[in-house]
Amino acid sequence: MSIPHFLDIEYCQTDDALFPTAIAWSLADGRMKTVVITPDDAWLPEDGELSDLDLLHLEEQGVPVLEVVRELHEDLPDLTVFVDGMDPDEILVDILFSAVKQEAPFEIAPVTELIKDLDIETLEDRRRQLMFEEGLEPQLPENGVYALLLLAREEGYLEG
Template identity: 80%
Template sequence: MQAPRFLDIEYCQTDDALFPVAMAWSLADGRMKTVVITPEDDWLPDDGDLGDVDLRYLGEQGVPLLELARELHADLPDQTVYVDGLDPDEILIDKLFSAVGQEPPFEIAPITELITGLDSDSLEDRRRQLMIDEGLEPQLPENGVYALLLLAREEGLLDPD
């Protein structure tokens, strides 16, 4: 059984900026990939205010956008990729692929389109509880993807371990 694909994006949002800083996604076999993203210069606000985002860290550890786009094309071609539905994921994905002059190779859909037996509030409550139970930091995108994988497993959408 192929696992549904999940994606979560950590992002910087200020009055003048909105851009992705890290991303995690799952593969068909349930494994995950995670990357820190090197931002484009034109994404950065003129006043330099990035809140608590460390621009030097992103520059040193981040993956260039073209490399990230290639990896997403290889890992998620023609897929529906599910997100928690809480973040501006579509805007962030569009920003990332626009910066490299490409279209995203996948469609984004909220988890409520995959798990239809629970309403969005119940799903979010369950996702939060799983993160607490597993001791996961919610700001890390890999933890967001892991919680969505756990939800899918609970709903019988993944093979049990």
């Protein structure tokens, strides 16, 4: 049985901007990668106002969009990648890949397409409960992916 792949994206959303700030995804062996993203200049509002976002942190700690896209191409080619369905993940992936004039090499699907026995409300309640039990901060994308991996294991989609 192959391990399903999961993805979660943290993002900035204001009246003038919507763009990814960090991304995490799982690999075929169950490990995860997480990356802070240096915003593309085109994503930033002209006035530079982004409320609580620490733009300096993103610029200093972030990885350029082209490198993020390259890694995603290497790790997730021709796969279906599952997301929690709570965020605008598909739009954020499009924004990320459009910045380098490419298309995503993977298809995004809500986790309900993998775990069909539970409705979205039950899945989300269980995911939240797992995050609480594990002491995970919900705003970190790697924690979102980890919670989805735990949920998939609980539902019999992973070994151990």
